[in-house]
Amino acid sequence: MKNTPRPISKATAIRQNLSRFLPFALLRLLGLFVTVVIGVYLTILIANMGGKVDELRLLQIRTTVGEQVRADPAFFDMPVAERDDIIESRVTLEVKRRRLDQPFVARSIDYLLAAVRLDLGRSEEMHSDSGAREVSAIILERLPATLLLFGTANLAVFFSAIFFALRLSRRYGSWMDRAVIALAPTSAAPAWFFGIFLILVFAFLTPILPAGGMVHVPPPEGRVAWGLSVAQHMVLPLAAMFFSSIFISIYSWRTFFLIHSSEDYVEMARAKGLPGRLIEQRYVLRPALSPIITSFALMLIGLWSGAIILEQVFNWPGLGSLLFRAIGHRDTPMIIGSVVIFAYLLAITVFLLDILYAILDPRVRIQGGRS
Amino acid sequence: MSIVPAATPPLLQVSDLSLHYQTRQGEARAVDGVSFALQPNEAMVVLGESGCGKSSLARALLRLLPRNVAHYSGAVHFEGRDLMPLGEEDFRATVRWQRMSMVMQAAMNALNPVVRVREQVAEPLRIHSKWSREKALARVGETFGLVGLAPDVLDRYPFELSGGMRQRVVLAMALVTAPPLVILDEPTSALDVLTQAAIMNVLKRIKREQDISFILITHDVATSSEIADRVALMYAGQIVECSPARDFFHAPRHPYAQLLMASVPRLRQPEAPGAIPGTPPSLLALPAGCRFADRCPQRFARCDQPPPTFHVDGSTVRCWRFAPEGAP
Numbered sequence: 001m002k003n004t005p006r007p008i009s010k011a012t013a014i015r016q017n018l019s020r021f022l023p024f025a026l027l028r029l030l031g032l033f034v035t036v037v038i039g040v041y042l043t044i045l046i047a048n049m050g051g052k053v054d055e056l057r058l059l060q061i062r063t064t065v066g067e068q069v070r071a072d073p074a075f076f077d078m079p080v081a082e083r084d085d086i087i088e089s090r091v092t093l094e095v096k097r098r099r100l101d102q103p104f105v106a107r108s109i110d111y112l113l114a115a116v117r118l119d120l121g122r123s124e125e126m127h128s129d130s131g132a133r134e135v136s137a138i139i140l141e142r143l144p145a146t147l148l149l150f151g152t153a154n155l156a157v158f159f160s161a162i163f164f165a166l167r168l169s170r171r172y173g174s175w176m177d178r179a180v181i182a183l184a185p186t187s188a189a190p191a192w193f194f195g196i197f198l199i200l201v202f203a204f205l206t207p208i209l210p211a212g213g214m215v216h217v218p219p220p221e222g223r224v225a226w227g228l229s230v231a232q233h234m235v236l237p238l239a240a241m242f243f244s245s246i247f248i249s250i251y252s253w254r255t256f257f258l259i260h261s262s263e264d265y266v267e268m269a270r271a272k273g274l275p276g277r278l279i280e281q282r283y284v285l286r287p288a289l290s291p292i293i294t295s296f297a298l299m300l301i302g303l304w305s306g307a308i309i310l311e312q313v314f315n316w317p318g319l320g321s322l323l324f325r326a327i328g329h330r331d332t333p334m335i336i337g338s339v340v341i342f343a344y345l346l347a348i349t350v351f352l353l354d355i356l357y358a359i360l361d362p363r364v365r366i367q368g369g370r371s
Numbered sequence: 372m373s374i375v376p377a378a379t380p381p382l383l384q385v386s387d388l389s390l391h392y393q394t395r396q397g398e399a400r401a402v403d404g405v406s407f408a409l410q411p412n413e414a415m416v417v418l419g420e421s422g423c424g425k426s427s428l429a430r431a432l433l434r435l436l437p438r439n440v441a442h443y444s445g446a447v448h449f450e451g452r453d454l455m456p457l458g459e460e461d462f463r464a465t466v467r468w469q470r471m472s473m474v475m476q477a478a479m480n481a482l483n484p485v486v487r488v489r490e491q492v493a494e495p496l497r498i499h500s501k502w503s504r505e506k507a508l509a510r511v512g513e514t515f516g517l518v519g520l521a522p523d524v525l526d527r528y529p530f531e532l533s534g535g536m537r538q539r540v541v542l543a544m545a546l547v548t549a550p551p552l553v554i555l556d557e558p559t560s561a562l563d564v565l566t567q568a569a570i571m572n573v574l575k576r577i578k579r580e581q582d583i584s585f586i587l588i589t590h591d592v593a594t595s596s597e598i599a600d601r602v603a604l605m606y607a608g609q610i611v612e613c614s615p616a617r618d619f620f621h622a623p624r625h626p627y628a629q630l631l632m633a634s635v636p637r638l639r640q641p642e643a644p645g646a647i648p649g650t651p652p653s654l655l656a657l658p659a660g661c662r663f664a665d666r667c668p669q670r671f672a673r674c675d676q677p678p679p680t681f682h683v684d685g686s687t688v689r690c691w692r693f694a695p696e697g698a699p
Binding site: 172173263264265267268269270271272273274275278282283286287289360361362363366 | 433435438463464466467468469472473475477480481482483484485486487494495498499528530531541544
């Protein structure tokens with residue numbers, strides 16, 4: 001490449017880049033899809049305990065049908081044998097309907113095909129507040145609550161951590177830096193642990209904030225009043241999440257920036273007499289952008305699963321408490337459904353990150369196609 | 372008091388410059404009372420073994436101090452101005468790269484990996500001189516020609532360049548603002564011999580064609596002899612001899628300089644080159660007397676006292692053997 005002084009026009013360069021990129025992108029998509037399929041299938045196996053859940057289901061069907069028939073006044077006068085026949089035929093019908101008479105492996109493949117097509121099916125035990133049993137409807141109903149709470153918390157933690165970490169990496173060794181290092185181990189306690197204390201102090205000892213839930217009961221009239229009520233309910237969980245992760249985030253980003261600002265080219269920029277702000281932007285942040293973006297993207301999709309225990313503690317109607325209940329009810333379609341969506345989100349994010357790296361980092365863009 | 376008597380005022384006059392670092396084991400006196408003067412359009416080579424404080428001297432001049440500085444003092448007069456009282460921001464905005472630039476030791480990594488070469492080289496012009504992009508890039512192209520780089524390198528990223536090309540880019544970056552003084556800290560030590568020679572030729576040509584002074588820091592006696600007007604030899608944080616190049620390479624005065632020159636292999640030399648026994652003292656625990664005394668074959672009683680700098684025929688030597696007759 002040293003001996004190619006021949007100038008390349010912009011259009012040709014773009015076309016060359018594209019022709020290199022397309023096969024790469026297709027291969028990458030295929031690979032990610034295979035990963036998703038494997039992940040989903042494993043989830044199906046685990047959520048069904050490798051078929052063991054079927055035995056429980058059979059038992060449950062038998063009990064439910066038996067009770068229904070026995071409790072039905074229309075069958076009161078029937079002889080026992082005849083009634084048992086009816087029960088037996090109804091059980092068989094139900095088993096056929098849910099295809100429990102087929103081997104689990106065959107059904108697991110059907111589940112997989114449906115899941116991969118994002119046909120999440122119907123929940124076995126749960127329903128949405130409006131009464132729908134479709135897994136997708138139940139999930140969609142819970143999604144906004146989780147996005148609101150965790151989105152706010154994670155964005156606040158992410159950006160304030162990066163902001164303070166940059167400051168600290170310049171004043172490394174100062175008392176503020178030491179304070180953050182000293183406070184970092186507080187993040188060993190999970191957010192819900194902080195939550196319990198916050199509820200105790202601010203909801204019971206000095207009752208100024210609601211202890212849980214998303215809005216007051218009954219919900220206040222009018223958009224503004226409703227919004228205010230939600231905001232009030234968000235204060236404590238937000239504080240719990242913020243304080244449980246802010247110090248460790250600052251600490252790790254600060255270390256990250258310290259490593260990046262000890263590079264020779266940062267020293268060189270300083271020798272060149274560039275102003276501090278420019279050094280920070282062009283010589284520290286920009287070469288380090290790929291890992292920052294990665295961490296941001298993973299944080300964003302991490303919102304999907306919410307936080308199971310925190311949502312329980314604050315009685316927040318989000319995806320975390322939904323998953324908690326689904327696991328409690330052994331509601332397999334519900335569990336698989338939420339994993340499938342997460343798997344797809346993760347795959348799409350990884351794919352988008354690959355493209356982003358190439359846009360952000362010339363080392364990936366130019367060398368990637370050569371190797 | 373000028374060290375070298377000269378008609379023109381020196382470009383750079385350094386007096387009693389010290390830079391000590393705080394370490395866990397104590398204070399490391401990397402630069403300890405260094406004085407010298409540099410004339411306009413002069414190339415001074417600072418020679419010394421690794422760890423003798425020559426890179427610290429470069430950092431002290433450009434005030435690129437690490438965090439663990441314990442002591443930083445002395446006087447630096449540059450273009451008739453005392454630099455030491457300047458505030459950090461003044462120093463950054465008026466001295467760095469406008470009047471004094473530097474080629475760093477680790478030139479291979481001195482370029483930002485994600486910014487095109489031309490932008491990085493143009494940066495000092497855009498920031499300090501507030502030049503327009505077009506004007507700055509035109510000047511960058513000119514400077515690239517000066518250091519022998521093809522114009523197509525302008526559009527490249529650093530990782531697309533070979534080591535020698537990167538070194539030339541870094542050199543171009545130091546020259547782009549046409550400062551009166553360029554400090555080169557081991558500019559060729561990571562390169563192969565051919566590239567080294569090519570870079571030294573570029574330096575020689577630039578020095579011939581432009582009104583520019585160099586301080587070249589190196590441990591390589593052979594390469595330094597090609598460009599030096601004057602040689603300052605450092606040992607354990609001090610300059611032990613500062614002489615015109617001809618004198619230094621042919622008749623060095625300080626015993627360390629003599630041994631050093633004897634250790635350089637020459638063509639058609641019948642005897643094997645000599646070695647200097649022992650190791651330099653630790654900068655953490657320097658001897659009270661002459662710092663070279665322990666390794667010196669010409670040691671005598673007075674060497675237990677720290678020698679001052681003596682002036683001998685246009686050279687300065689820090690050795691008791693050059694004490695004038697009758698001096699205390």
